Amino acid sequence: MTPWLDFLAQHGAQFSTETVPQLLSFSRGNAAETARTNFIAPLTHLGLIAATGDEAAHFLHNQLTNDVEHLDPAQARLAGYCSPKGRLLASLLIWKNADGILLQIPREIQPTVQKRLQMFILRTKAKLADVSDEHVMLGLAGPAAASALMPWFPELPLAIYDKIDTDAGTLIRHPNAFDMPRYQWITSPATAMQAWPQLSAVLQPAAPDAWQLADIEGGVPQITAATQEQFVPQMINFELIGGVNFKKGCYPGQEIVARSQYLGKLKRRMMHAHVETDNIVAGAEIFSADDPGQPCGMVVNAARANAQSFDCLVEIKLAAADGDVRLGSADGPPLSFQPLPYPLTDPAA
Template sequence: MNTNWKTFLLGQQATVDHENHATFAVAANIGEKSIYPLTHLAVLTVTGKDAAKLLQGQITCNVNDISESKSSLAALCNPKGRAIATILLVKKEDTFLLVLPVELLETVKKRLQMVVLRSDVKIRDGSDEYCLVGLCEPDKPAQPFVTEIQHDMIAVSLPASTRRRLLITGIDNAIRYWSGQVGRQGFRMAGSGEWRYLDIISGIPWLTTETSEEFIPQMLNLDKLGGISFNKGCYTGQEIVARTHYLGKAKREMFLAECQISAPPKPNSTIVNKDSDVQEGVGKVLLAQQGRQNCKMLVILQTVESTYNNLGLKDDTQARLNLLPFNP
């Protein structure tokens, strides 16, 4: 995280922990309009005349469809088709910006650098140059992943029942924008945990160190989110992803769940079917975030003909998970 940005947030009474999650002890001007420091996410830049070609051979979406007006979710996979990381792919002029969790930035950077060879491509950690801000507004939502570039700021609309945008800009511009939105526009300052909560109920499948290389993209619903192209040609892991698609259905699928629990379960925690005599694991927790009234989580479950009526956590015998529809 850029030092100036962190210093500014601390001056706004934010607390930033060792995992780069920012929280605010006092939320002034509470209302529907909220602004978030997305300190848990980072930006990896890919530039050079061969940048599009390199990314096309490594990630699941069709890079040739990405423009300054259209972004996309995607996955970077290993040769077995398991997602190393999920990313939001954004384009500005000739530069591709890969938005992804901070904890997986170095992993993805090293993986892409392995395939650069003699290509004209430069891969760089953009965390010191770019700042990520989330904006939640009461307006009608825009089409997901529509992108706008105005005044040196990139705005990407995200899936949500209300208007929600991820903003990418320089540090100085972010500070000016934040100050204006809070001071003159009455936006409420909110923490990155609340933004993760909104990502979860919208079905955005961010991976963590614990869940990296555990699931193929279809298990993360990336096909439903437009993050997989099945006619773009070869990329690492494509054979497994395509075979799953053409054979019909993945053996596991992502669902939204909620639970009354004192602390959110860790990624990759085991989910059990309490109606089963043997209490075997039927799924894993992908990501969980505590809300004001309950914990919401994305879970990967085995697909079965019958419904799960009594799900729980293996490590918490009292917890009961209820499956919910995703926020559109």
């Protein structure tokens, strides 16, 4: 394990025994309920790619679904990386730093996505590097988070995806969840270790699933290994949360993404659901009782809500969403749909 993970283990973190350890909890056994407010979560499931060089922004602009060339240094931005068929290979959070552009991506798909991007650099003056272990990413949520951050960030980013840089690192405002503000702090391992005792005295230490549950509540999807190449961006509401720019130039799959936006009516969308079950994973199929022979959608992301249930984001046929929808099969656990924090508008309307 890295020095940062060793440090967390010394402060009560429990890790899996896998080759790549997963942070499970900060107590022995699972907590009865996943933290929703006033928590601090090491985002050990995420990695970082650094894109540097004179033409790095231009290169990424031609690869991703969002505008990279005009990325404001005071903002972060969602972006997707699509296959030529317009299906998402990755969902990213991107921002500029003093050296170039950082791309945040789940660690499990980072190597393959980075390798694929690297194939297209050719003679472009750009370089990609895995800088995950050079940084620590912390997710902080709740009304106590702002005061806890003040020693390092006297001013906080106010608008969603605004960011502030200080000597202590980068702070990005994330969409609210459970009516609570959220921030992500990207810093060095040394700074994180120094700050942890003070932060954890105010905020409850939590595993990454607390942050993932908050993302689900906020309607923010993330592509993982199980869901690569399954969705056109609009199928998981990616354009509704700022992940697609329809005025920029071409990128892989752009024609299909644009066609989905401007021709016809969208028949599939992403919705938030709650389900009583012992386990659920991204990529699991969901079924409508009205048409039990074939799936009507797929789980995009899931996070444990408590010992008996999960919250999830599911991509689903809109025609099936008003009926009896179940996990795994037509007689599986029923899904209870919850409101999203944004309206499901139709681009053709």
